Amino acid sequence: MxxxxxxxxxxxxxxxxxxxxxxxxxxxxxxxxxxxxxxxxxxxxxxxxxxIGECGLNYIKDLGDKVVIGGATPFAEILRSDVVKKKLPLLAEAVKHIGTPAIRNVGTIGGNLVTASPAADSSVPLLALGASVKLASKSGERVVPLEGFFKGPGETVRKPDELLVEVIVPVPDKDLKFAYHKIGRRKAGTLSVVAGAVVFKAEGAPRGTALARDQACYFEKCTQARVVLNAVAPTPLVAKRASALLEGSALDAELIAKIAKTAAEETSPIDDVRASAWYRRQASEGLVKSLLERIVA
Ligand SMILES: Cc1cc2nc3c(=O)[nH]c(=O)nc-3n(C[C@H](O)[C@H](O)[C@H](O)COP(=O)(O)OP(=O)(O)OC[C@H]3O[C@@H](n4cnc5c(N)ncnc54)[C@H](O)[C@@H]3O)c2cc1C
CATH class of the missing domain: 3.30.43.10 (Uridine Diphospho-n-acetylenolpyruvylglucosamine Reductase, domain 2)
Structure with a gap:
């Protein structure tokens, strides 16, 4: 430069x-x-x-019902944080798969979100958990739900004079069920071909847990459901129709298959150096199915 x-x-x-x-x-x-x-x-x-690496935006605060992460907090700090491990295990799990140790030592959560890559890996757990970001400028602050933050590849609602100062993550109930997985071209140190998370709360008695019982109803009622994927649309994607299928429903093998198929239908992937659009759509379906199966297994 x-x-x-x-x-x-x-x-x-x-x-x-x-x-x-x-x-x-x-x-x-x-x-x-x-x-x-x-x-x-x-x-x-x-x-x-x-x-902005030395302006006091490197912190993780436990505020009881939410965890607030400073915009310039590197992923390595997030990974080391006992608060994140205990209160946001889904975020901890996803951050493990971002880049390499060298990248996580300096790469920040704010940078990952503002870059607005469709493959931004922190976006998956954060969208699943209903996180927001706080943007500050000389004229004030505003809090934007992450779901409304991304506008397209490399584009967000952030204005040029705004700094992403905080990521605000509501602490989920302890019994929130979740699963996360990232598919890349390698097992580590690689960008997502597709990564995904499924979260929901299960109400009522679990009925049967073995997938072998093919038509078993695993949970009587699922609430607070979210199915999230990245790298398969212009922005990280909350699969709304798939999430709605799960919300309020009894979960059985048939519904798992339907949710996975619907999530894949909601994607609009492109061909790029990492994978074809066709592969990404197939992988999205397989990924969502396996995440749900992992939760009920
Ligand atoms: C080898 C390699 C591997 C990678 N692997 C992954 C991966 O597995 N998953 C993944 O998601 N990403 C990956 N990345 C991308 C990158 O590491 C992450 O997106 C990282 O989080 C970016 O953060 P940063 O602090 O380095 O951002 P920077 O490069 O410093 O900034 C990125 C953009 O955000 C803006 N910005 C940064 N912070 C703020 C702020 N607080 N407020 C306003 N604007 C801000 C900058 O102006 C710039 O436009 C990888 C990158 C490399 C080089």
């Missing part, structure tokens, strides 16, 4: 002042694992870079 100005913000206020002053000319730099790739490939030549 040459010719640009570099600022190391020592507080959130200083970062916000710089973003207000330079507007769209300024780019935030957190861990640099996305933005510096673009700079090095000459796809981006920022006039102003505002480094």
């Amino acid at each position: 040459s010719g640009g100005e570099f600022y190391r913000a020592s507080s959130v206020q200083e970062a916000l002042d710089l973003l207000a002053k330079y507007g769209a000319k300024a780019h935030v730099l957190a861990g640099g694992t996305d933005i510096m790739v673009k700079v090095n490939r000459r796809q981006l030549a920022p006039e102003v870079l505002v480094y």
Whole structure:
């Protein structure tokens, strides 16, 4: 990179002042694992870079019914956090599969979301858990549900003078059932071909647990259901029709198959270097089915 100005913000206020002053000319730099790739490939030549790694946005706060994660918190910190392990095990599970240790040491949760890659891996557990993000600018703060944050590949509702300061994650009930899996071209250190999570609360007595009992009704009633996939649509996807099938329903093998098929129908994948659209759609169906089967097994 040459010719640009570099600022190391020592507080959130200083970062916000710089973003207000330079507007769209300024780019935030957190861990640099996305933005510096673009700079090095000459796809981006920022006039102003505002480094936010030392402005006090690296924290994880346990506020009882929610966990608040500072926007510049690296994934390695999230992975080490006892609060996350205990209260947000789905997030802990997904973060394990992001990049490599070197990437997780510097790559941040805020950077992952603002990059708005359809394959952003932290988006899957965060959407499943109903997380929101807090955006701050010199003129104030606003909280945006993550579901309304992404607009398209690389696009979010964030304005150029806004900093993603916090990710707010409601703490799910202890008995929330969940499963997560990431399919990549390798087992580790790779971007998602498709990753997914299923969450729901089961009400009523579980009836039968062995998948071998093919038509068993596993749970009498499922609520707070969410089926989420990434890398199969322009933005990380909450599969609304699949989630609605599960919501309020008794879960049996037939419904599992229907939910998986519906989730795949909701995708709009593309062919790219990692997989074909056809493969991604097939994989989405198989993934959702196996996540549900893992929960009931
Ligand atoms: C080898 C490699 C492997 C990877 N593997 C994965 C993977 O498995 N899964 C995955 O999801 N991603 C992966 N990534 C992508 C990347 O590591 C993540 O998206 C990471 O979380 C980006 O965070 P960062 O702090 O490095 O962001 P940066 O590169 O610093 O910033 C990314 C973008 O977000 C903006 N930004 C950053 N923080 C803020 C903020 N707080 N407020 C406003 N704007 C902000 C920047 O201006 C920039 O546009 C990988 C990248 C590499 C190079």
